[in-house]
Amino acid sequence: MLRFSRVWFLCVTVLCLDFFCLISSQPQSKPQQCRLMAGPSALPVLQREGDVILGGLFSLHDMVLQPDLSFTFKPAPTRCTGFNFRTFRWMQTMMFAIEEINRDDHLLPNFTLGYKIYDSCSTPYHALRASVELMGVEGEGEGEVEGGSCHGLVPVVIGDGGSTLSLVVAHFLGVFRVPQVSYFSSCACLSNKAEFPAFLRTMPSDFFQVDALVQLVQHFSWKWVGVVAGDDAYGRGGAQIFSEEVQKLGACVALLEIIPKNHAEGAMASIVARIRSSAAGVVLVFALEQDAGALFDEALRQGLTGVQWLASEAWSTASVLSTPPRFLPILQGSMGFAIRRAVHIPGLQEFLLRLHPSSPDASKDPFLRPFWEEVFGCSLQGDGGGDSQRGKPLCSGSEDLGSVRNIYSDVSQLRISYNVYKAVYAIAHTLHAMRSCETGRGPFPLHACPDTDRVQPWQLLHYLKQVEFSNSFGDETKFDVNGDPVAVYDLVNWQLGAEGQVKFVTVGRFDETTSLGRKKLHIQKTDIIWNGNQTTVPLSVCSSSCPPGTRRAIRPHFPICCFDCVVCTAGEIKCVRCLPEFWSNKECTACIPKQVDFLSFNDTMGMALLSVALLGSFCTATVVLIFACHHATPIVRANNSELSFLLLFSLTLCFLCSLTFIGRPSEWSCMLRHTAFGITFVLCISCVLGKTIVVLMAFRATLPGSNVRKWFGPPQQRAFISLCTLVQVVICAVWLAVSPPSPHRLMTRESACVILLCDEGSALGFCLVLGYIGLLASLCLLLAFLARKLPDNFNEAKLITFSMLIFCAVWVAFVPAYVSSPGKYSTATEVFAILGSSYGLLTCLFLPKCYIILLKPEKNNRKHLMAKNSVRLST
Secondary structure (H helix, E strand, O other): OHHHHHHHHHHHHHHHHHHHHHHHOOOOOOOOEEEEEOOOOOOOEEEEOOOEEEEEEEOOEEEEEOOOOOOOOOOOOOEEEEEOHHHHHHHHHHHHHHHHHHHOOOOOOOOOEEEEEEEOOOOHHHHHHHHHHHOOOOOOOEEEEEOOOOOOOOOEEEOOOOHHHHHHHHHHHHHOOOOEEEOOOOOHHHHOOOOOOOEEEOOOOHHHHHHHHHHHHHHOOOOEEEEEEEOOHHHHHHHHHHHHHHHHOOOEEEEEEEEOOOOOHHHHHHHHHHHHHHOOOEEEEEOOHHHHHHHHHHHHHHOOOOOEEEEOOOOOOOHHHHOOOOOHHHHOOOEEEEEOOOOOOOOHHHHHOOOOOOOOOHHHOOOHHHHHHHHHOOEOOOOOOOOOEOOEOEOOOOOOHHHOOOOOOOOOOOOHHHHHHHHHHHHHHHHHHHHOOOOOOOOEHHHEOOOOOOOOHHHHHHHHHHOEEEOOOOOEEEOOOOOOOOOEEEEEEEEEOOOOOEEEEEEEEEEOOOOOOOOOEEEOHHHOOEOOOEOOOOOOOOOOOOOOOEEEEEOOOOOOOOEEEEEOOOOEEOOEEOOOOEEEOOOOOOEEEOEEEOOOOOOHHHHHHHHHHHHHHHHHHHHHHHHHHOOOOHHHHOOOHHHHHHHHHHHHHHHHHHHHHOOOOOHHHHHHHHHHHHHHHHHHHHHHHHHHHHHHHHHHHOOOOOOHHHHOOHHHHHHHHHHHHHHHHHHHHHHHHHOOOEEEEEEOOOOOEEEEEEEOOOHHHHHHHHHHHHHHHHHHHHHHHHOOOOOOOOOHHHHHHHHHHHHHHHHHHHHHHHHHOOOHHHHHHHHHHHHHHHHHHHHHHHHHHHHHHHHOHHHOOHHHHOOOOOOOOOO
16 A cells, blocks of 8 residues: 555656646747746745755654644644754754865865755655755745756755655655655665665665664564554564564564554553563564654553563664653663764764854744744744743743753764764765766766766766765765665663663674674673663563473464473473484483393392392202212112202202393303203203103112113213203204394383393294203103102102192293293393292202201111112112
């Protein structure tokens, strides 16, 4: 809509000008003229003659009282109200710079600058009227300029301040290629040279200011930012660019509100209410100081606190808001970017304080009277006489500006005033370059130089775009291809001074000229005082960061900055699964290597199994000692004592081989544990099987005509045990040669540990080892069962039967337990089976004998051991 109104205005302007120029082109007695027609003018003007007249547009008043437009009578002229001391100082700075240049014998010698300054009253209507008058209409009636050029005595215009005003003026002046140098218009839209070919400025574009604001938001990690903008080109344009750029960095705009120009009470209350409900901790106000003041008035009325306000440069150092400090309760700690503050300009303050209604030039200054009356609250005697005007007392004439402290005479924060100062000097250096052109080396057709006696706007515009100079303060001034200056901002912080006044403390800097790869924004965090007189950076997020172990879940129909936190499963970082060999730490902030777990000697289980194994070995050694001390007794000599000692030796090995299953698995330990287990148990079962066969053979030997004793004597027993054990040795050797057991890392995504196990390698080899042991145990159980009722008082077959029942029961139960046990518990199950079966053999075979030897020695004789029909056991 805004673009459409611009195009409409431009078209109407061009059509009107074409119409007037067409009328003026008809044959007349005078030379050909281009004439602009206008009615009586009521615009006051401040002017001074010179060789070149510089136009000036300043919004000396903040608003306009519109007349009655009922169209029943001729409307009265509009009246401007709300005198602005700050803008008046800008206008005086222009005059000061012109007088300073006129006194300079080197910059423009024998050449003077004049000025023609109008008040645009902060409205496009007045800005356009002033522009028309600068283009040739003077006083009443009509203005005309000979020579066919549609412009008057002003080849260049300085102003206006507001972006909306400059848009209107730039559209109009651009038709005639009259250069316009603005000191305060920052709208990025004005950088469009296709639409505004004659517009330049000493004020950086909002594009750079928005870049600085976006980097500020990123620097402090604010993710939920509110935006309130003025209803003009400056506010809407800046807010739109900021919203787009800040969202590219992952932040979100909590709200985007527009301040109406009429500052309607209901609308302002609604804006403040939405700021409160949005829960935005940081709010950017991209508006002129008048609009920002209306917003803060309502915020103060509603008691809105706890908001960190970000200021655009239009009000970041506005005295209207800081003096008196009534907004300090809500604006203390506010922060924003401001045009780089100038150094002290010598002589400026004295120039500002020279004004007085009794001075000789006072009658030529139409703006002095409203200024004086506003400063001192009195009324100067008007033309109609009278004692007072508008209820104010008459001025005494003894008032002195030096005795009053206000924003007009305060030269400590020269920012926009410095922009005006640079704009005047840019034009002066442009005229100097034009006057320095050497004949035949000019930039125009046929190498012509510009006409400096009658400066043409289009020629001045050509030179102005190329001007580049450094002023007496060392600051460089030049314009880029878009007519924009170098962007350098101060980051200012509103702080409470010692006397209760507002201080604008510079806490950082943004420099667009910083070389590539270096930071443009520099901030001194320790110097910042935040809203509420806090020293910690305020938090502004829609949703707080999810704690470790949770992830973000976007809320439907909400910006991406608003989310819920969903608990992640174990082993995930931000709900992203770690690699198989990694697991999340306790804080769920990083993936760390999984803990390696195995049946260790340091584990409680490992220590318990170690203790049981050592106890079994000790008990076996104790039995050996008992048998050695009583080796000559009948109960020890019965059923071949050599087999008993060999069996005790093999049981000791069985207890000790369980230790190979405890500890960190390695190549050697994995091969040793399975082969040692298989061989020692075969040796043990072979001994038990040999004893069973001896019992059976001894019974057969008592039968008449039996000669079996010679076939199963001690040498045959040794050979039998060796042969049975050799078969297991061969099986283990083949197993180790083909596919030996090896360490294996068991990693599951559901576990925080890496389980170290011994992989059996060849499943067939493992099954053959266990199957061979099971075969011998089953055969031994069968033979012992057949011999359990032999007629001996101490029939060892019964003990062998019980021991083999326990042995087989343990290993039958081992198979499902081993398969179902997870991780290191499968190894513990195997160790438990080894120890359980070993204890079963030791207890069943040797505990009864030890009982008789130690506690019933009277039964340890041949008479008691052999019944009436008993057989004599071989020794």
